[in-house]
Amino acid sequence: MRQIGRCRAHTNIALIKYWGKRNNDLFLPMNSSLSLTLDAFYTDTSVTLDSNLEMDEFFLNGMKQDKDETKKISRFLDLFRQTANSDVHAKIESYNHVPTAAGLASSASAFAALAGAANTAWQLNLDKQTLSTYARRGSGSSTRSIYGGLVEWNMGEGDISESSYAIEIDDASWDIGMIVIAINKNKKKLSSRIGMKLTVDTSPFYPVWVTEAKNDLIAMKEAIKQKDFIKLGEITESNGMKMHATMLGATPPISYWEPDSVKAINKVKEIRNNGIPCYVTMDAGPNVKVLCRQSQMSDILDKLKESFTNDQLICSAVGEGIKQLTDTEWSY
Amino acid sequence: MRQIGRCRAHTNIALIKYWGKRNNDLFLPMNSSLSLTLDAFYTDTSVTLDSNLEMDEFFLNGMKQDKDETKKISRFLDLFRQTANSDVHAKIESYNHVPTAAGLASSASAFAALAGAANTAWQLNLDKQTLSTYARRGSGSSTRSIYGGLVEWNMGEGDISESSYAIEIDDASWDIGMIVIAINKNKKKLSSRIGMKLTVDTSPFYPVWVTEAKNDLIAMKEAIKQKDFIKLGEITESNGMKMHATMLGATPPISYWEPDSVKAINKVKEIRNNGIPCYVTMDAGPNVKVLCRQSQMSDILDKLKESFTNDQLICSAVGEGIKQLTDTEWSY
Structure with missing residues (x-):
């Protein structure tokens, strides 16, 4: 067989x-x-x-x-x-x-x-x-x-x-894309599995996080329904920060941020203040992801290049779901 | 008159x-x-x-x-x-x-x-x-x-x-001191008056912060009574991070951190992991303050100098309360 x-x-x-x-x-x-x-x-x-x-x-x-x-x-x-x-x-x-x-x-x-x-x-x-x-x-x-x-x-x-x-x-x-700002890791950090367990077990903010995530989800689905990119971005940034806030409340405090993560966050805020809507989100690591309009990606990229090298900046369009690969598509 | x-x-x-x-x-x-x-x-x-x-x-x-x-x-x-x-x-x-x-x-x-x-x-x-x-x-x-x-x-x-x-x-x-790591500000940030008002008004974590501060105060007073420096430091770091977590939960998220703030936090963690107890706390700005034993200040300073310049590092002993200055003491 x-x-x-x-x-x-x-x-x-x-x-x-x-x-x-x-x-x-x-x-x-x-x-x-x-x-x-x-x-x-x-x-x-x-x-x-x-x-x-x-x-x-x-x-x-x-x-x-x-x-x-x-x-x-x-x-x-x-x-x-x-x-x-x-x-x-x-x-x-x-x-x-x-x-x-x-x-x-x-x-x-x-x-x-x-x-x-x-x-x-x-x-x-x-x-x-x-x-x-x-x-x-x-x-x-x-x-x-x-x-x-x-x-x-x-x-x-x-x-x-x-x-x-x-x-x-x-x-x-509807004109959505993402830029990943790759921050070099200086050292091995806590795995997300352990990080989330520590947060659930020790952060006094955790119950609030769960409630916030529920409310944010409802608001985001409404924003998606209305194709409201600004709202989508604002909720994205706010929700991500609340997750990191919840971790920071753990004992001991958990932070995945590196110095360049803050540089990236501040840079994105600067770009946004200059009129191009773009929003950060971060996961269990130092990389910063920037939610933006696909059509404004190259403008944002130009600004980000003032602070980061070309190979730190990866642009992505929206991806598709899983697909079976044929013999010819499997090229390894 | x-x-x-x-x-x-x-x-x-x-x-x-x-x-x-x-x-x-x-x-x-x-x-x-x-x-x-x-x-x-x-x-x-x-x-x-x-x-x-x-x-x-x-x-x-x-x-x-x-x-x-x-x-x-x-x-x-x-x-x-x-x-x-x-x-x-x-x-x-x-x-x-x-x-x-x-x-x-x-x-x-x-x-x-x-x-x-x-x-x-x-x-x-x-x-x-x-x-x-x-x-x-x-x-x-x-x-x-x-x-x-x-x-x-x-x-x-x-x-x-x-x-x-x-x-x-x-x-x-009982052998207590503090090192202030001065981080250059790149731009004017939110005043603490406005920052705290925004936090009280919009952060869903705020009620938890108030409860935590009360509990931390009780625990810290007990640590002080017992002259338990480690406990004092742990509560200090944890409480400060919870304050910053609470701000991060505001709408829009508030952060006073600069890239070098994270560098300082990570450095202090490294020094502590190498066996010298020292703990960070931060206020409404990018500077990082390091609570440590007065007797270990120079060892900690040597390590911090690997990452910061001399004039960014200010050591302080414990200060006294207000005092009236005599004519001769008033030297201006």
């Missing part, structure tokens, strides 16, 4: 953040979130079922990965094996397409692509919504990378895994 | 922050706070009552100030005139002793020195506690600069001005 699935998934950047789990095993979040899928960053993954294999084999960018790395992938694929009532092992090949400087090797695109490839390999024909609940079990933000455009990850109910899925709410085809 | 009062007051840095007023006219705070008075930064002020003057005259560092600046001082001196049942005008001379790079021309020492000098000039013999309620009406943090060492500013009750005063709770003579 030899079946193969090949899938491409793009990364996504949350505009309403996901920060904190209510169920650590099932990756069930404390709040619903909303993201923009990015065209410029993606992962291509193939899953080849091979009954001759005694265990899964995992290659990342052509390099065979060690036991520990492979184990994470195997455990994720067990979800598909279970559904397919199968015990066959697989060879997994994954290629990250991420500009080197960005340090954005996101697990979001990784587990979404893996889910898409596994779905095909085991011929499960799971629909996207169901697939998003599978992707979630690999990494929370992967849930949203199943879709393109503006995507809502519904937090769902209680401990019911199937209730916590993503849907595309808008194709974001 | 010609009466003169001369007074020196030191600035103070809050370890439990004051951020937000419950009564804007009377400068009554939303929470009690606790500070360390610093020896290195002070203001000398003389108040000379002169019945020949038709209005108050205000000289700062030898320069006559304009109408608007003088008006603020006059309005403050009206409190003393009222108490003394006097209508005489005064010549006010004020000298700030603040290393140039620090940008720390604090209103805390200014209004405390002015209050002390006015008290003598009008021969009111107000005790320090009462004087602290007068100083408060010029600038909230001045309340604490009446005293030396570790000072608590009791928030008081309702709209009762006399209930909101400062007291010295410890002379801080």
